[in-house]
Amino acid sequence: MALELWLAVAPILLLLSFGPGPNNFTAMYNGIRVGAGSAVVAVVGRNIAFGLLMLVSALGLGAVIVSSAFWFNVVKWLGVIYLFYIGVKAWVNASNSLSDMEEGGVVVPSSHMSRMRQEFMIAISNPKAILIFTAIFPQMLDLSEPVTQQFLVMGVTFMATEFIAAFFYALGGRQLRRLIRSPKGMTNLNRGMGGIFVLASAFLATASRV
Template identity: 70%
Template sequence: MTFSVWLTIAPLLMLLSLGPGPNNFTAMHNGIQVGATKAVIAVVGRNLAFCVLMLVSALGLGAIIVSSVFWFGVVKWLGVAYLFYIGIKTWRSAAVVLEEHESEKGIKAKRGHIARMRQEFFVAIGNPKAVLLFTAIFPQLLDLSQPVPMQFFWMGVTFCMTEFIAAYVYAISGKQIRRLIRSSKGMKNLNRGMGGVFVMASGVLATATRS
């Protein structure tokens, strides 16, 4: 892949990454809870899931999932169930005054990096639209006169980098919201609002089709 071609593809991948979706809402929520830096570190889990999905697509299995009603349904409903679970769990989570969890060094996270990475991973791996992205869009960006594996590799690396950037944008916006929420009531409203977003996302995912 030449640098000029990469310059054409990178902005498109950036736009795809910036689109609102379950993972970016997760980054926003983590940004509110524990700050932008820790929210971005959690994106490692998301990108691990995307690497798995890209490998699946590169091996041609993505086309099977997209063309098979059964396997598409399996992936879709696992994703729906997980998003619904996250939504209910967030809705019911206890309201905590943020000032009680701050110190001079910054925010004390209630959960560790691994837990947030795991959450990002399962949100990403259960989204069949990601399979559609890597199966339907990536191949259209390939130059078939050039070696395909390396092109797919560099597109994958670029997409993972744009995911970090997109997560940072959402986490920063979450951090700004966090400054406005200091009371227990404010946190309760936030948790219910974000829980509602995840539940709605599960509903949107439930309507996903192979077309």
């Protein structure tokens, strides 16, 4: 993957990693209860799940997208719609407080392995991850270069951004939790993230096969 393309792709992957979601809130709680270091170690489980999902996406979609402009555009607009959808959803649900999300209780496992297993199960069962790898990754490909290698580079980059995002959620867990505990705090966070995702959808809509 050319450096110029990677520099354009990496910020989008970082944005996706920083989006509020079950894995990042798990990292936040792990950071609060057992420290940022242990929370980041647990992300290994998350990335194992993402690696499996990315492998399936690369094997199943790469050849099809390279050979068909029609399917490239189908996948491209699925990605645009997905980003727009989660942006609008974040804005519409902006007033949900952290207390609403905690009603079912949050369990922080006591060992590294159990926390990694927890992260793995959350990630592997998350349909959003599948959409990211099947609808967003492919439209970032440079079809003049080997597709498999580009998937690998994007996959490794995404895993790295997952560690970065989890670290910040875990490190700032107590402060972030206080910030979004109130409806107003969660509203500001969700509206900000929602607006960013809508802008990202507009950016990805300009992607082309060449």
